[in-house]
Amino acid sequence: MxxxxxxxxxxxxxxxxxxxxxxxxxxxxxxxxxxxxxxxxxxxxxxxxxxxxxxxxxxxxxxDDEALGWFSRKLPWGSYGMLLRASLSAPDLGVALKRWCRHHGLLTGDVVLSLSVANEVASLTLLDQGVNPAMREFCLVTLLRNLHGVACWLIDSRIPLQAACFPFAAPAHAAVYPVLFPGPVQFDAPQASLRFDARYLAMPLRRDEKALTAMLPQALALVVRPYRRDRLLVQRVRLLLQSQAAPANAAALADALNVSPRTLHRQLQEEGASLQALKDEVRQAQAMDALRRTTRPIKQVALAVGFRNEKSFARAFRQWTGDSPAEYRRKAALGPSLDQTLDHGRVPRQ
Structure with a gap:
C-alpha cells in the first residue's frame, strides 16, 4: 500500500x-x-x-540536539536512549515511567513530566516551563507521542488512550491528532497529558538490553508504531461485560474500547479468547453468585444475566456446571454447613 x-x-x-x-x-x-x-x-x-x-x-x-531546539539547552544525541536504558531494569511499567519522568528532569527543566494515578486511571502529564513558544505544539506532541510509544514498546503491548489533552487551541491540522493519538482528543486543556487504564502500569517489562540495542538505530519508527496486541484486552472486555451498563453487542463493546468490531474479534483471537466465551464466563459467574447469595426466582436470575427465558438459562447452566440452577442453589445452601463440619473433623474427608 x-x-x-x-x-x-x-x-x-x-x-x-x-x-x-x-x-x-x-x-x-x-x-x-x-x-x-x-x-x-x-x-x-x-x-x-x-x-x-x-x-x-x-x-x-x-x-546534535534530540530536543530539536525546543529547550534552553541541547539534549545531545543519545540522551533519550540513555533515559530508556535507565528505565529498562524496572520491574514494571509504572516504575519505568516514573524513572523516565525523574531522569528527564535531569536533562532539562523546561518541561516537567509526571505520572499519577487516580480512580484507576493513569495520567502522564507534561508541564511546560520554558519551551520555545514557536515550537511548543510540535514539542508537546512529539514528547507525548514518543513517550506513549516507549511505554508500548517496553511491555510489547498496545496501550489504548482514554484521552490525549493539549493546552492550546485546535490547530488548522487538528484532524491529524486522532491519528497520532487514537482515542478522545481535547484541546484548550489545562496541561498536556495522556490518560490510560492504570492496570497497564503493573505489567512487567518484556524488553532487555539486546532488544534495546536492536531498537535504537530505528527508534523513531519503532516507538510510534501502532501495536496490534493489547495484553489487557481480555481483562478490559471482561470488566465491561461485568459492569451494570455493559454494552449489549460486539459493536457497542468495540466502540467502548475505541476499536472496530473486526479488530476486537481478531485481537481476542490473538489472545486465545473469544467474545462469546467471555460473555459466557461473565454470565456464569453472575448467575452462580445470584443463585448462591439471593432468593430471587430462577426466572428473574435468568433475565438478569441476559437469557430470554428460564429454559435456555437452565440448559446453559447445566453445560457450565453439570447441575440445574435449582440443584446448584440447593448444594450452595448446604455448602457452608458441610464445610464447617469438615473443618471440625466430624465427617471424614473423601
Whole structure:
C-alpha cells in the first residue's frame, strides 16, 4: 500500500526553526526526506510519517540536539536512549515511567513530566516551563507521542488512550491528532497529558538490553508504531461485560474500547479468547453468585444475566456446571454447613 500523507507540513516548518537557531542549512536533510522546499511555502500540505521520521533523525544528528531546539539547552544525541536504558531494569511499567519522568528532569527543566494515578486511571502529564513558544505544539506532541510509544514498546503491548489533552487551541491540522493519538482528543486543556487504564502500569517489562540495542538505530519508527496486541484486552472486555451498563453487542463493546468490531474479534483471537466465551464466563459467574447469595426466582436470575427465558438459562447452566440452577442453589445452601463440619473433623474427608 502506498504510504498516506497525513503529517502536516506545519510540523516540518517548526522543525526547520531548529536549523535556523543553530545556523545550519537544512537542504540536505530535506532532500534526504524527499521534501521539496517549495512545498514548505504552501499554507497546508502534508507528508508521510516516514518522511518526518527521516527528517527528524537527520536533524537530531546534524544539530546534535534530540530536543530539536525546543529547550534552553541541547539534549545531545543519545540522551533519550540513555533515559530508556535507565528505565529498562524496572520491574514494571509504572516504575519505568516514573524513572523516565525523574531522569528527564535531569536533562532539562523546561518541561516537567509526571505520572499519577487516580480512580484507576493513569495520567502522564507534561508541564511546560520554558519551551520555545514557536515550537511548543510540535514539542508537546512529539514528547507525548514518543513517550506513549516507549511505554508500548517496553511491555510489547498496545496501550489504548482514554484521552490525549493539549493546552492550546485546535490547530488548522487538528484532524491529524486522532491519528497520532487514537482515542478522545481535547484541546484548550489545562496541561498536556495522556490518560490510560492504570492496570497497564503493573505489567512487567518484556524488553532487555539486546532488544534495546536492536531498537535504537530505528527508534523513531519503532516507538510510534501502532501495536496490534493489547495484553489487557481480555481483562478490559471482561470488566465491561461485568459492569451494570455493559454494552449489549460486539459493536457497542468495540466502540467502548475505541476499536472496530473486526479488530476486537481478531485481537481476542490473538489472545486465545473469544467474545462469546467471555460473555459466557461473565454470565456464569453472575448467575452462580445470584443463585448462591439471593432468593430471587430462577426466572428473574435468568433475565438478569441476559437469557430470554428460564429454559435456555437452565440448559446453559447445566453445560457450565453439570447441575440445574435449582440443584446448584440447593448444594450452595448446604455448602457452608458441610464445610464447617469438615473443618471440625466430624465427617471424614473423601
Amino acid at each position: 502506498k504510504p498516506v500523507s497525513v503529517t502536516p507540513l506545519a510540523f516540518v516548518r517548526t522543525l526547520l526553526l531548529a536549523y535556523a537557531r543553530y545556523g545550519v542549512d537544512p537542504a540536505g536533510a530535506l532532500a534526504r526526506a524527499q521534501i521539496a522546499p517549495a512545498a514548505l511555502r504552501q499554507p497546508g500540505g502534508a507528508i508521510t510519517s516516514k518522511q518526518l521520521e527521516v527528517l527528524a533523525a537527520q536533524a537530531m544528528r546534524e544539530l
